[in-house]
Every structure is written in structure tokens, then in C-alpha cells.
Amino acid sequence: MKALLLDAEWKPKLDGGYRFNEHELATKSSYNGSEAFYNPQLKMVDIDVPKPGPGQVLVKVKATGVCGSDVHMAQQLDDKYTAYPGHCKFPVILGHEWSGEIVELGSGVNSLEVGDMIATEEMQWCGRCTACRSGLFDQCTDLEEIGFTIQGTFAEYVAVDAKTCWKIDAIAEAYGDKEKAYEIGAMVEPCCVAYNGLFISAGGFLPGSHVVIAGCGPVGLMGINLCRAAGAAKVIVMEPSESRRKMAKAMGADEVFDPNSVDDPIDTIKELTGGEGVKLCMEAAAAGTKTYPIFEQVLDPSGKIVQCGMGSDRVPVSVLKMQWQRLHIHGSVGHSGAIFPQVIRLLAAKKMDISPMVTSRFSLDEVMQAIKTAEALQDAKVMVIQ
Ligand SMILES: [Zn+2]
Ligand SMILES: [Zn+2]
Structure with a gap:
């Protein structure tokens, strides 16, 4: 399947002011990409469709918004390090503000069905660490992030944890329009x-x-x-x-x-x-x-x-x-802790309408152009539709 890859060289600035923790050094990831990843480059690649593992679902991606983070990850600072000062691990397929349709269930998934329209938390928290067990899911110490440290959704399919999926069918019912619901669904994450x-x-x-x-x-x-x-x-x-x-x-x-x-x-x-x-x-x-x-x-x-x-x-x-x-x-960072259903209810009740925010649309083949368009900071939300 087609996907947009961002690659960069792991080259941590160990003599700088930033202190890498053991987890970052062991996993070659960083909570400040600008301190660790050199010479970011974007390219379209062809990769295998992922298999949903236990507790996961395979989703056909329908819409993905371009985030400022996507733009920053691909940008180079004067020292050629990535301009993104957040959590990342490269190479990675970008794309994290998204929605899609479930096409396959992994073992042990019984809360979702094939055909469900969903949006997901981009933070794939573990549920086991002390932060998660304290309800601080965004502060998970074993955190993976869709489109930052694990495969994102500028791709045809993605496998994600079922526990971070939220149904958006109510938005489709409210608007009477599935395509529009997928676009709105892709903006639930930044809204959260x-x-x-x-x-x-x-x-x-x-x-x-x-x-x-x-x-x-x-x-x-x-x-x-x-x-x-x-x-x-x-x-x-x-x-x-x-x-x-x-x-x-x-x-x-x-x-x-x-x-x-x-x-x-x-x-x-x-x-x-x-x-x-x-x-x-x-x-x-x-x-x-x-x-x-x-x-x-x-x-x-x-x-x-x-x-x-x-x-x-x-x-x-x-x-x-x-x-x-x-x-x-x-x-404040992230959006986890059952915030998605709050926002989905607000949107489905039409207490707020974020649909006018989509000001440009591109296909997956045009995703590089979509990122360039977002970089110009003229659009509210640039959307990649599949
Ligand atoms: Zn984002
Ligand atoms: Zn955790």
C-alpha cells in the first residue's frame, strides 16, 4: 500500500542542554525531536498492509488532516535537525488526525465491529504504567503515538489499539453524510x-x-x-x-x-x-x-x-x-482519558460545527502537496481524503 514516510538520522545532541532519559536512548526516540533527529526527508513508499495484533483493529483510512506537527517534523532548522520539538521516532509513516472504517478485528476485540466508523486517540497509551494507572494517559511512560513513533495514517490502512478507538457514527447520523462525518471525524483529535x-x-x-x-x-x-x-x-x-x-x-x-x-x-x-x-x-x-x-x-x-x-x-x-x-x-498535551466521546457528543448534537475549517482537500497521491499547502499557514485545515 502507498504511504508517506519521514526518515531522519538518529544523532542525539548529547552535549547540549537537553537531558535524554534512559527510555529515549534505549528506544532511539526523543521527547524533543529537534535535539535528536538530523536531516528529515519525506518520500512516498510502498509498504505491506499491516496485520491487526491481539486487541487491535485494521482500519481503512478515510480522512487525515495535516497537522502543524507534520509540517514541523519535515522542516529542517538551521542546524538541519527536525523543527519538531516533541515526541517522535523516525523513520515513521506520518498522519495522526484521522478517521476511517474498520475492516478487520484482531483477536480479543469485542467492543467494535467491521464497518464501524471511528476516530482514534493518537496517543497509544499502555494502560499499565503508573501514569496510566493514575489516569494520566497522555503522560504514559511507555507511550507510542500514531504518526510520530508508530505507523500513521497518510497510508491506505493502519492497525491500531481498539481501546483507543471511538465510534463517530452519531456524527454521520447528525449530518446525514458519511463523507462529511469522516472529515469532521478527522478533526476530533485536535478538538480534543x-x-x-x-x-x-x-x-x-x-x-x-x-x-x-x-x-x-x-x-x-x-x-x-x-x-x-x-x-x-x-x-x-x-x-x-x-x-x-x-x-x-x-x-x-x-x-x-x-x-x-x-x-x-x-x-x-x-x-x-x-x-x-x-x-x-x-x-x-x-x-x-x-x-x-x-x-x-x-x-x-x-x-x-x-x-x-x-x-x-x-x-x-x-x-x-x-x-x-x-x-x-x-x-497540557494530548487528548486521552475519554475526552473523545465528550467531543463526539458535542459535534453530533451540533453544539459546535467545525466542518467549515476544511479549506483544502487532496488525495493520498498528493499528500506532499498537502503538507506544502499547510506550511503556508493560509488554510485552517488541509485534509487528505481517500
Ligand atoms: Zn496534530
Ligand atoms: Zn502507560
Whole structure:
């Protein structure tokens, strides 16, 4: 079957500031790809259709969204290392925001059937380690990730753990359109990343709160929808790209501005809230050195920052401000822990509509072009359809 491979050379920077743990060195994987993988290269390959192992299902891939992570993994920094500062292991078939139809069950699978429409958690957590047994599935110490460390879905078929599959049939019923449901299904994963950040990691906000979202990549855009569904008073968005500001408005943001073209973003937010301040700031820009100084000044006492954008910069914060205002910073990654059914119910109930986010479509043969298109940062979500 056809698939998109990303290969890179394992060349860990052992004398740098990053400390590799034993698991990373033993498995030649890294929680910061930019410290370990040299000269990333993409190519189309022909590989065997995988066999579902015990507890797994084989799925015919129907739709896969191109994620910023896919773009970053394939990009080279000045030192020729991959630009992706997250968990990865190469070579790997890319693609992790996806949906498909089950075509074969592995042994021991009795909760799913052939023909089921599903989306899956990209985090393939083990369920055995202490983190998993504490309910912290995204922090699994034996974690594999679809399209990052194990085979992804820019391919015709993929075998995945049944325990991370969630049915999306209710979305197909709500929209009366299977193709559309597969596209929406492929966006459940990034939507769950935003949900996890806002409501699980940061603990959410009370209805009637003002919220700021910095950065309108897909996770920030989904955040707008989720904050509205959760009863935010005003959702205020900061985003430098004009096309993404337009999309933010279309997704229901109350106020949208370019932080680089106003005199002072802090004054702008204070004006937009009538001087009242905000309860929660979502960092989805991976630009903490620019966003945190703004957040510190606009948060109400006991306000929250949730870090969803992934960047490796060190970000200074005013600890004095944190103390006096009793501010909280919440780190967040991933989407596991039965968040998928929450988001699937919201989508099937049409409390939010993320379908307009798909702004470009490509076939699997055109996947390289799809990644180039996403790299231009003009689209909300670029989709590869099969
Ligand atoms: Zn992603
Ligand atoms: Zn685990």
C-alpha cells in the first residue's frame, strides 16, 4: 500500500542542554525531536498492509488532516535537525488526525465491529504504567503515538489499539453524510487537544467569563468553538495572520485583533473587556515570550494560563505578578482519558460545527502537496481524503 514516510538520522545532541532519559536512548526516540533527529526527508513508499495484533483493529483510512506537527517534523532548522520539538521516532509513516472504517478485528476485540466508523486517540497509551494507572494517559511512560513513533495514517490502512478507538457514527447520523462525518471525524483529535487543555488540564471557567485565545491554528480555532459552547462571555482572539483572523471570526470569536498592529495588546484586551480582565488565557501560538507578558497583565486574580502551543523556548514570567494575582499556569498535551466521546457528543448534537475549517482537500497521491499547502499557514485545515 502507498504511504508517506519521514526518515531522519538518529544523532542525539548529547552535549547540549537537553537531558535524554534512559527510555529515549534505549528506544532511539526523543521527547524533543529537534535535539535528536538530523536531516528529515519525506518520500512516498510502498509498504505491506499491516496485520491487526491481539486487541487491535485494521482500519481503512478515510480522512487525515495535516497537522502543524507534520509540517514541523519535515522542516529542517538551521542546524538541519527536525523543527519538531516533541515526541517522535523516525523513520515513521506520518498522519495522526484521522478517521476511517474498520475492516478487520484482531483477536480479543469485542467492543467494535467491521464497518464501524471511528476516530482514534493518537496517543497509544499502555494502560499499565503508573501514569496510566493514575489516569494520566497522555503522560504514559511507555507511550507510542500514531504518526510520530508508530505507523500513521497518510497510508491506505493502519492497525491500531481498539481501546483507543471511538465510534463517530452519531456524527454521520447528525449530518446525514458519511463523507462529511469522516472529515469532521478527522478533526476530533485536535478538538480534543483543545478540550483537554481548556477543561481538563486547566479545569475550565465559569459561564460568563471572558477568555483570550492566542494563536489560531486548528487547536486555537477549535478552542473558540469550545469556549462558546461552554458559555464564555467574550472570546477574544490574538492572531497575526489575516486569513486566520477571518476564520476565527467565522468560528464565532467575539473580538479578533492582530497583536502586531495595535499599539498595545494589553490595552486592547482591557478595552474589549471594559477593564474587567479575563479568567483564562489559552496559549495556542507557541510564542510564549510574546504572549505571557500580555497574559500576566490581563488575567483576573486566580486567572489561568493553559499552554497548548508546543515550543521549546524558555519563557520568563513575573513570579511577583503570579503571587499577587494568584495566577496559575497549566501545561497540557494530548487528548486521552475519554475526552473523545465528550467531543463526539458535542459535534453530533451540533453544539459546535467545525466542518467549515476544511479549506483544502487532496488525495493520498498528493499528500506532499498537502503538507506544502499547510506550511503556508493560509488554510485552517488541509485534509487528505481517500
Ligand atoms: Zn496534530
Ligand atoms: Zn502507560
